[in-house]
Amino acid sequence: MTSNEPSQDTEPSPDAGAAPVIAPALEMRGITKRYTGVTANDRIDLDLRPGEIHALLGENGAGKTTLMNVLYGLARPDEGTILLDGREVQIDGPSAAIDLGINMVHQHFMLIPVLTVAENIMLGDESMRGPVLLDERDAKRRIVELGKRFGFEIDPDAKVGSLSVGWQQRVEILKALYRNARILVLDEPTAVLTPQETEEIFAVLRRLAAEGHSILFISHKLYEVLEIADRITVIRRGRVVGSRRPRETSEDDLAELMVGRGVQLVVERGESTLGPVALRVEDLHVNDDRGQEAVRGVSLEIRAGEILGIAGVAGNGQDELVESIIGLRKPSAGRVLLEERAVTGRSPRQLNAAGVAFVPADRQRFGLVTSFSVSECLVLTDYFRRPYASGIFRNDRAIHATAKERVEEYDIRTPSVDTRSGTLSGGNQQKIIVAREFARQLKLLILDQPTRGLDVGSIEFIHRQVITKRNAGTAVLLVSAELDEVLELSDRIAVMFRGAIVAVLDGRTADKNEVGLLMATGGRDPAAAKQGSAA
Amino acid sequence: MTGKASVQNGASSPASRLSAAARRAWAIVAMPLISILLALVAGAFVMIVSLMLNGQPLDVGLVVRAYGALLEGSFGSTDAAVDSVVQSTPLILGGLAVGLAFKAGLFNIGAQGQFLLGALGAVAVGVALKGSPVPLAIAGALAAGSLAGALWGFIPGALKALSGAHEVVTTIMLNYIALGVVAWAVSGPLDTPVSLEPLTDDVGNAALPILIGRNGHAGIIVAFLAVAAVWWLLERTTIGFEIKTVGANPDAARYAGMHPRRMVALTMALAGALAGLAGTVVLLGVTRNMGVPYATTVGFDSIAVALLARSNPVGIVFSALLFGAMRAGAPLMSLRTNVPDQLIDVIQATILLFLVANVVIRRVLRLRGVEGSLGGTATITKSYGGEVTVR
Numbered sequence: 001m002t003s004n005e006p007s008q009d010t011e012p013s014p015d016a017g018a019a020p021v022i023a024p025a026l027e028m029r030g031i032t033k034r035y036t037g038v039t040a041n042d043r044i045d046l047d048l049r050p051g052e053i054h055a056l057l058g059e060n061g062a063g064k065t066t067l068m069n070v071l072y073g074l075a076r077p078d079e080g081t082i083l084l085d086g087r088e089v090q091i092d093g094p095s096a097a098i099d100l101g102i103n104m105v106h107q108h109f110m111l112i113p114v115l116t117v118a119e120n121i122m123l124g125d126e127s128m129r130g131p132v133l134l135d136e137r138d139a140k141r142r143i144v145e146l147g148k149r150f151g152f153e154i155d156p157d158a159k160v161g162s163l164s165v166g167w168q169q170r171v172e173i174l175k176a177l178y179r180n181a182r183i184l185v186l187d188e189p190t191a192v193l194t195p196q197e198t199e200e201i202f203a204v205l206r207r208l209a210a211e212g213h214s215i216l217f218i219s220h221k222l223y224e225v226l227e228i229a230d231r232i233t234v235i236r237r238g239r240v241v242g243s244r245r246p247r248e249t250s251e252d253d254l255a256e257l258m259v260g261r262g263v264q265l266v267v268e269r270g271e272s273t274l275g276p277v278a279l280r281v282e283d284l285h286v287n288d289d290r291g292q293e294a295v296r297g298v299s300l301e302i303r304a305g306e307i308l309g310i311a312g313v314a315g316n317g318q319d320e321l322v323e324s325i326i327g328l329r330k331p332s333a334g335r336v337l338l339e340e341r342a343v344t345g346r347s348p349r350q351l352n353a354a355g356v357a358f359v360p361a362d363r364q365r366f367g368l369v370t371s372f373s374v375s376e377c378l379v380l381t382d383y384f385r386r387p388y389a390s391g392i393f394r395n396d397r398a399i400h401a402t403a404k405e406r407v408e409e410y411d412i413r414t415p416s417v418d419t420r421s422g423t424l425s426g427g428n429q430q431k432i433i434v435a436r437e438f439a440r441q442l443k444l445l446i447l448d449q450p451t452r453g454l455d456v457g458s459i460e461f462i463h464r465q466v467i468t469k470r471n472a473g474t475a476v477l478l479v480s481a482e483l484d485e486v487l488e489l490s491d492r493i494a495v496m497f498r499g500a501i502v503a504v505l506d507g508r509t510a511d512k513n514e515v516g517l518l519m520a521t522g523g524r525d526p527a528a529a530k531q532g533s534a535a
Numbered sequence: 536m537t538g539k540a541s542v543q544n545g546a547s548s549p550a551s552r553l554s555a556a557a558r559r560a561w562a563i564v565a566m567p568l569i570s571i572l573l574a575l576v577a578g579a580f581v582m583i584v585s586l587m588l589n590g591q592p593l594d595v596g597l598v599v600r601a602y603g604a605l606l607e608g609s610f611g612s613t614d615a616a617v618d619s620v621v622q623s624t625p626l627i628l629g630g631l632a633v634g635l636a637f638k639a640g641l642f643n644i645g646a647q648g649q650f651l652l653g654a655l656g657a658v659a660v661g662v663a664l665k666g667s668p669v670p671l672a673i674a675g676a677l678a679a680g681s682l683a684g685a686l687w688g689f690i691p692g693a694l695k696a697l698s699g700a701h702e703v704v705t706t707i708m709l710n711y712i713a714l715g716v717v718a719w720a721v722s723g724p725l726d727t728p729v730s731l732e733p734l735t736d737d738v739g740n741a742a743l744p745i746l747i748g749r750n751g752h753a754g755i756i757v758a759f760l761a762v763a764a765v766w767w768l769l770e771r772t773t774i775g776f777e778i779k780t781v782g783a784n785p786d787a788a789r790y791a792g793m794h795p796r797r798m799v800a801l802t803m804a805l806a807g808a809l810a811g812l813a814g815t816v817v818l819l820g821v822t823r824n825m826g827v828p829y830a831t832t833v834g835f836d837s838i839a840v841a842l843l844a845r846s847n848p849v850g851i852v853f854s855a856l857l858f859g860a861m862r863a864g865a866p867l868m869s870l871r872t873n874v875p876d877q878l879i880d881v882i883q884a885t886i887l888l889f890l891v892a893n894v895v896i897r898r899v900l901r902l903r904g905v906e907g908s909l910g911g912t913a914t915i916t917k918s919y920g921g922e923v924t925v926r
Contacts, residue, residue, distance in 0.1 A: 328789060349792025365786045367787065367790070369787050372783065383773055383776050384773045392774055394771050
């Protein structure tokens with residue numbers, strides 16, 4: 001498929017069921033944006049009809065964000081034009097975009113937690129009474145009305161910080177609607193939501209579309225796109241590589257378009273023989289940075305050759321649990337045993353030497369030093385050991401030799417081993433960490449969000465490596481906010497809710513909705529989950 | 536494309552490798568050079584404006600004459616060049632002291648105090664060993680000076696490691712305490728009865744030998760050895776790797792099993808030793824005794840030196856030479872053209888201003904592929920006692 005005729009399969013011409021020919025609300029024609037050495041967008045054509053949900057699908061680095069920045073006025077295209085209702089427009093910045101009715105809901109919410117819903121929504125577009133006084137009453141009335149129109153009741157006086165993530169997202173959407181947005185761009189809107197919350201947001205989006213709003217939905221989750229979109233446009237390496245309607249395509253088809261080759265979405269797990277208990281955690285209590293108890297009496301065990309997945313909405317104590325097992329955080333009570341020997345409170349280095357490996361959730365914070373070279377990052381935990389050093393003397397030759405091996409073995413795409421790790425893509429950065437942590441004999445492997453933000457190809461690669469380790473007899477603790485990942489990889493699934501494990505399920509038989517509900521409610525009161533605002 | 540193929544791509548033809556190296560060098564050097572040029576322009580502007588403010592006729596030639604005299608004063612003769620080197624010597628050591636701390640994510644404003652303590656340690660031991668054999672006396676005084684500086688650096692390092700007290704605050708306070716300590720020692724235990732003013736004895740045999748010219752003392756050798764040592768420490772040892780990791784990313788350092796707090800204390804002690812050596816070479820090579828006040832701005836100028844060189848040990852040599860040469864040339868400039876010495880301070884400060892404003896400058900001049908970061912400023916707000924990061 002060549003990029004020169006990207007629109008060829010955009011229009012399956014005799015399509016009786018679809019809307020008749022309506023002028024597109026938004027049309028981007030031949031958008032090209034070059035950065036030094038890279039063409040981020042290469043003659044991209046994209047149109048959005050009134051009342052349509054159009055999904056933009058692509059891996060990280062495919063050029064989705066650049067395209068959206070062009071649309072939002074944050075980047076000026078080198079070539080190409082943008083048309084609104086058939087008229088060419090110049091978008092010089094976000095305020096110009098907002099004036100034209102284009103609004104963006106960012107992946108990371110742009111909300112101020114200490115302000116109320118109404119205050120957040122008014123911010124930057126305040127209703128005034130006279131020159132100095134805010135007219136909050138009018139704003140609140142409009143907010144409540146808007147919410148009702150799209151199927152949810154929101155308390156305009158609730159502090160945003162007290163709302164669940166799903167409700168914060170609704171606030172973001174309300175903010176856009178409040179500014180009379182006709183075109184709504186959602187950047188990875190479901191990344192932080194539970195399956196239930198995702199369904200609820202989808203319902204809101206459908207309602208918006210039914211009212212004539214146009215929605216551009218950016219995602220890399222295939223099943224979601226299939227569920228919500230009227231049309232799906234796939235871009236790869238800055239070019240439109242195809243356009244599909246959900247009923248004409250499948251996850252495999254989309255994945256292939258996205259990656260450019262066939263991809264095995266679900267990695268074959270194979271057989272593994274269970275050994276003795278490798279990790280035992282007994283009644284562990286851990287405080288978070290603010291001194292609040294984040295882990296409240298967690299007990300679990302993992303046997304050699306087994307993957308225990310921990311499912312849970314981010315922020316339910318998973319990070320603190322993992323950090324205390326790995327020695328980065330002192331537990332306030334409880335015990336951690338590695339092969340039945342107590343290792344509670346040991347330092348990261350001692351645990352590393354004992355055969356524990358850790359892939360941290362925040363790779364740029366813990367896993368890498370972005371200003372260091374690939375080779376230095378590959379020895380970050382081993383730099384003091386032979387052959388990389390003798391005494392205090394570094395042995396750069398050995399470091400380089402090992403780095404070259406690892407780069408090849410783990411398919412790390414880098415110009416050289418001396419390249420700064422921060423300049424690589426997220427997938428390749430993660431591969432550096434995986435290469436470093438996996439390339440030795442392990443007893444216990446701890447993975448915290450191992451594929452967050454990665455492209456399909458890298459996810460497949462990392463999943464394979466994890467399975468290989470498990471089948472070789474390593475105990476694996478997998479923490480992930482991606483429920484699908486937990487379901488795919490785990491032999492057993494523990495659901496974590498408010499610092500405690502509320503259920504342990506068999507990985508082969510666990511049902512996605514059941515786990516999702518447990519994640520959202522802790523298995524207590526399902527009705528409570530519907531009420532987004534936590535009191 | 537496989538990983539293998541892409542690795543080999545890195546090593547293409549020698550010509551393209553050379554141009555890549557040149558581009559890389561330009562990326563690093565461009566911002567400092569541009570800042571220096573702009574600062575000289577700003578200095579010229581200051582001269583012209585002060586003429587106008589004094590109601591004197593506009594004289595563009597003054598700028599040429601002043602900068603000409605500055606250049607002649609710093610490199611116009613052997614004596615001038617030697618004096619430039621002498622002025623640069625403590626700046627190299629002080630620049631290393633600030634730069635090494637930057638590498639560990641620490642902002643060592645205390646080079647001034649460490650310098651004073653170093654000089655004090657050197658004079659104390661130097662006077663005591665003034666009759667000993669020359670090598671012994673010099674070695675003893677050098678060791679004492681660097682140890683005293685190390686102690687003065689270790690205090691804020693340890694305070695930060697133990698309690699999270701921010702080194703910017705503690706080192707500034709220690710600068711003042713150092714002034715007090717020096718005043719007490721020089722007017723008390725180290726005071727010589729020979730002079731009415733508070734003044735120590737001469738260091739005698741501990742004085743650094745003059746190698747060339749009027750005053751070209753051996754301190755420059757100490758400085759170059761220190762440059763080599765710091766470079767070697769940072770690039771060739773595991774300790775340097777730990778220092779750089781702690782500085783670039785303390786969380787990753789902890790994860791990798793390093794001890795950020797220990798490294799903070801150690802690095803500050805090493806930085807203190809370097810600044811202490813700066814004080815030592817000035818004392819043993821130039822003043823040879825210590826009075827009150829012991830006037831110096833080396834500790835503060837060192838911050839500028841390190842920032843301009845982005846904490847690179849080799850770069851520090853060049854930036855120290857620049858600032859040292861300007862200091863050495865300033866007297867001739869003010870003699871010839873009546874432009875006061877303080878113009879040097881203006882230029883030095885403006886260089887820093889332009890470096891800090893690198894984002895703006897790169898945009899205005901449309902510079903691409905030029906590195907702008909100061910290699911240190913991001914660390915200023917970092918602290919263990921709760922992050923106060925402004926970025």
